[in-house]
Amino acid sequence: MVLPDLPSDLLLPPLPPIADPHLARLAVTHSSAHQLPRRPTSLEFEADEKVEDYEKLEHVGDSMLGSVVTGLLHDLFPLLRPGPATMLKSHLVSNNTLRQLCVRYRITDHIIAAPVQLLTIKSQEKPVASIFEAYIAAVFYDFLTSDVPGAYTVDNMEAPPILHPLRPLQLRTRGHAFDYIDAWLRPLFTPIARWALDQMTADAKVVVQAGEPSSDHSVVGALSLVNSWALKETGKLPEYPTLSATGPPWAVECVVVDKNGVHVRADAIRETKGAAKNVAAWKVARQLGLEVQA
Incomplete structure (x- = not known):
């Protein structure tokens, strides 16, 4: 499923400022700003080569966000299965969600890029989401490099809700820095997590009412079951034509012709062709009276 846009009345906790001007600039600088040759897969680097865009910070911020959200979901919903x-x-860490947060925090107002590309970059989902991840990492490193990190420089009413007493710079650890970003990200993603789970629950009820499986996990084995049945009963495999010209999402049909020439068919729409194929086979299995052992 694809979630709708975040609720318009979602209250965002204040965005922690970044006191280090270099980090603040780096987090919002697109590679086009410097027009440097790109070598994204190269293992070579020059000793004096400087990273002048957000991509390294994005790489770190992506992992940090994943850790925060994983822990948050475990705490919020301890009975929710893996x-x-x-x-x-x-859903919470998708490019779509992060893009919306980046826009609502107005981080996009500060993006630095080649003038001819700036408007295009601001309108694209992936770079805007990446900048939000880079901002997370910049907040993390700001805690470790600035005498007074950004969130401690503003009025307490505007700061993240839980801030530990500030230790001297030389006594701060990466664990302390993680607590620092956690104090911002947990209040941010808690209401989003509850909203998203409600959306998933409502969607699950709809698909069950529409004859869809309760989860894609429940269709595991359907493809093999239907293929085996068709080979045994008709001597040939089912057909799985793709109904959509482009994707994702992809629409795939499963078609079985029994011994009497009767066509048994069903289609499904999923983010990948493989997933759509599995669900379509599951629907045909139900029509044939075959029981899928999940």
Whole structure:
């Protein structure tokens, strides 16, 4: 499923400022700003080569956000099974969600890029989401490099709700820095997590009423079951034509012709062709009276 846009009345905790001007600039600088040759897969680097865009920070921020959200979901929903929890996490850290947060925090107002590309970059989901991840990492490193990190420089009413007493710079650890970003990200993602889970629950009820499986996990084995049945009963495999010209999402049909020439068919729409194929086979299995052992 694809979540709708975040609720318009979602209250965001204040965005922690970044006191280090270099980090603040780096977090919002697109590679086009410097027009440097790109070598994204190269293992070579020059000793004096400087990273002048957000991509390294994005790489770090992505992992940090994933850790915060995973822990948050475990605390909020201790009875939620790993499969649904993973799906919920994927919604929270998706490019779509992060893009919306970046825009609502107006971080996009500060993006630095080549003038001719700036408007295009601001309108694209992936770079805007990446900048939000880079900002998370910049907040983390700001705690470790600035005498007074950004959130401690503003009025307490505007700061994240839980801030530990500030230790001297030389006594701060990465664990302290993680607590620092956690104090911002947990209040931010808690209402989003509850809203997203409500959306997932409502969607699950709809798909069950529409003859869809309760979860894609429940269709595991359907494809093999239907293929085996078709080979045994008709001597040939089912057909799985793709109904959509482009994707994702992809629409795939499963078609089985029995001994009497009767066509048994069903289609499904999923984010990948493989997943759509599995669900379509599950629907055909139900029509044929075959029981899928999940």
